[in-house]
């Protein structure tokens with residue numbers, strides 16, 4: 312199937328409250344343009360410089376999502392245009408985003424990444440860290456960032472029961488924060504392999520790469 316056929320398939324199946332982020336990391340601009348010409352406008356990248364390069368080359372009505380781990384010294388390159396940063400995992404990073412957003416007269420929307428997988432390698436904060444961050448006066452006073460929800464990645468496994476439990480846990484955390492912070496609207500969970508389980512468990516935003524663009528060659 313072509314990229315536009317895959318997108319059409321997704322769009323026909325997805326509940327209307329779920330946003331599809333088309334993950335285009337490692338893919339050429341020609342692939343992104345095929346998705347763009349099929350009407351898609353929300354793209355996700357996991358490296359700041361690659362995203363910045365593609366932003367330069369692509370039409371300017373695209374929403375660019377940074378879905379990967381971000382180093383603080385790279386924030387300045389995306390601050391002028393990024394529409395959502397999914398994987399904020401420290402107050403230091405959040406303060407850096409606030410600073411660079413301020414220089415650009417913008418408010419940048421961010422998600423806190425919560426660690427739900429059992430693997431050591433996955434980034435993210437504990438629920439307790441997130442609570443402390445959200446309750447901190449210093450963080451509440453940041454004028455150029457808005458924390459609009461949570462993001463998480465499940466364990467890479469065939470065990471659907473386990474994936475489902477990890478997503479449920481994240482949804483509970485999300486609902487808990489949502490009671491207190493009314494700007495909480497986005498729950499980013501689910502990728503090509505597990506988006507159906509994620510949606511069943513309350514995802515409002517899925518990040519899908521290979522199921523749209525084919526396998527990546529690194």
Ligand SMILES: *Cc1c(COP(=O)(O)O)cnc(C)c1O
Pocket residue numbers: 334336357378379501502503504518519520521522
């Ligand atoms: C690459 C990536 C995805 C998409 O992965 P696929 O399995 O290709 O759908 C989603 N989220 C993050 C954080 C990623 O790095």
